[in-house]
Amino acid sequence: MKKINFAIVGCGRIGNRHAEHINNQGNLIAVCDIVEENASAVAEKYHAKKYTSIEKLLKNEKEVDVVAICTPNGLHAEQTIAALRAGFHVVCEKPMAINVHDCGKMIQEAEWANKRLFIVKQNRYNPPIEAVRELIHSGKLGQIYSVQLNCFWNRNPEYYNDSNWKGTKKLDGGTLFTQYSHFVDLLYFLIGDVKEVQAFASNFHHQKEMEFEDTGVVVVKFHNNALGTINYTVNSFDKNMEGSLTIFSEKGTVKVGGQYLNELEYQSFDGFEITNLPKGNPPNQYGKYTGSMSNHDKVYKNVIDVLQNDGVITTNGFEGLKTVEIIEKIYDSINN
Numbered sequence: 001m002k003k004i005n006f007a008i009v010g011c012g013r014i015g016n017r018h019a020e021h022i023n024n025q026g027n028l029i030a031v032c033d034i035v036e037e038n039a040s041a042v043a044e045k046y047h048a049k050k051y052t053s054i055e056k057l058l059k060n061e062k063e064v065d066v067v068a069i070c071t072p073n074g075l076h077a078e079q080t081i082a083a084l085r086a087g088f089h090v091v092c093e094k095p096m097a098i099n100v101h102d103c104g105k106m107i108q109e110a111e112w113a114n115k116r117l118f119i120v121k122q123n124r125y126n127p128p129i130e131a132v133r134e135l136i137h138s139g140k141l142g143q144i145y146s147v148q149l150n151c152f153w154n155r156n157p158e159y160y161n162d163s164n165w166k167g168t169k170k171l172d173g174g175t176l177f178t179q180y181s182h183f184v185d186l187l188y189f190l191i192g193d194v195k196e197v198q199a200f201a202s203n204f205h206h207q208k209e210m211e212f213e214d215t216g217v218v219v220v221k222f223h224n225n226a227l228g229t230i231n232y233t234v235n236s237f238d239k240n241m242e243g244s245l246t247i248f249s250e251k252g253t254v255k256v257g258g259q260y261l262n263e264l265e266y267q268s269f270d271g272f273e274i275t276n277l278p279k280g281n282p283p284n285q286y287g288k289y290t291g292s293m294s295n296h297d298k299v300y301k302n303v304i305d306v307l308q309n310d311g312v313i314t315t316n317g318f319e320g321l322k323t324v325e326i327i328e329k330i331y332d333s334i335n336n
Contacts, residue, residue: 003026004026004065004304004307005026005027005029005063005066006028006065006066006067006068007032007066007067007068009054009067009069009070009079010070011032011038011039011042011070012033012038015042018093018296019031019046023046025297029048030051030057030061031051032054034052034053036050054079054083058088064088066303066307067090068090069083069090069091069093071093072172073095074098074168076092076098076102077105080092080117084106084109085109087113090110090115090118091118092118092119093120094119094121094181094320094323095177095181095323095324096323096324098174098324100324103321107317107318107321117317118299118303119315119317119319120296121314121320122294122299123182124295124315125295125298125299126260126262127279128256129189131264131277132247132274135252136190136247140272141247141249141252141254142249144191144222144224144247144249145226146227146228146247147245147246148231149186149229149230149231149245151243152242153234153241154234154239155206157209159209160206160209167209169211172210174213175216175232176232176330177324177327181324183243184327185315185323187220187228187230188322188326189319190247191224191247192222193222194220194326194329196220196221197219199217199333199334201334202214202216204235215235216230216233216330217230217231218231218333241259243260243261244256244261244265246266252268252270254269254274255267264277
């Protein structure tokens with residue numbers, strides 16, 4: 001079967017990660033970045049055509065099947081819509097956009113163009129998360145009572161100073177969008193939709209680096225009446241400390257932890273246990289800081305399965321919108 005042809009828009013750290021996995025599973029035939037040096041580096045490594053204008057790429061690359069959007073958060077919507085209108089399927093990095101309105105426009109454009117819109121949520125593939133999802137889906141946990149999400153990472157001033165967009169409201173959007181949208185997605189993925197939110201936040205240590213909060217505390221009520229808390233910060237001293245999700249339910253308690261929701265730290269269930277979990281992939285390494293578990297290989301495997309074999313999309317536009325909707329509710333509570 002013919003390999004799928006891809007193009008990448010945005011050749012920064014995450015764009016390089018996409019390029020690696022596209023090269024392993026498909027054909028990377030074009031790349032684009034407004035910084036010519038970044039585009040040149042990826043183009044030369046993978047023998048792809050180089051662009052510094054997304055408009056020229058979309059106009060000229062007729063053999064491309066899928067465009068991967070790996071640019072700053074605030075550009076995702078307009079660039080995704082442009083690619084869809086030009087007739088391409090789209091893989092959009094997290095967050096889908098930085099407001100619900102733009103998410104809705106992206107979904108609408110995908111429908112009008114009759115193209116697939118994939119949202120990157122690679123933490124859904126973490127082995128402990130998949131195991132807990134199956135327990136919930138099968139009803140083995142019974143009623144979910146409450147959930148606790150802890151996101152304790154370090155993002156030092158260099159992380160923001162090395163970028164011309166991180167820390168800005170216009171292109172970054174907020175700590176929950178850039179650092180923790182994967183974690184918020186898992187609340188929706190495992191527990192369900194959020195009904196009510198109360199939240200507080202402050203910028204304690206990054207006043208010079210960012211235009212929004214570096215720490216927040218959130219209380220949520222889900223539509224299924226479960227209660228939850230989100231405690232997050234990028235002020236963990238010197239290094240990442242924890243990314244964990246603890247669920248208390250009628251028939252068991254479970255904690256998925258580690259630094260990146262990659263370890264099954266605690267389990268106590270009524271008559272069964274989770275066993276023989278695969279190790280999973282290591283986290284993404286970005287020089288002086290570490291990101292989430294590196295499951296982009298599974299993201300692209302799903303993209304190819306959907307387009308070639310009529311497979312089921314792992315994270316569609318609607319689910320990407322729900323993550324943004326929850327984050328927007330949190331920020332509305334903080335700002336009001």
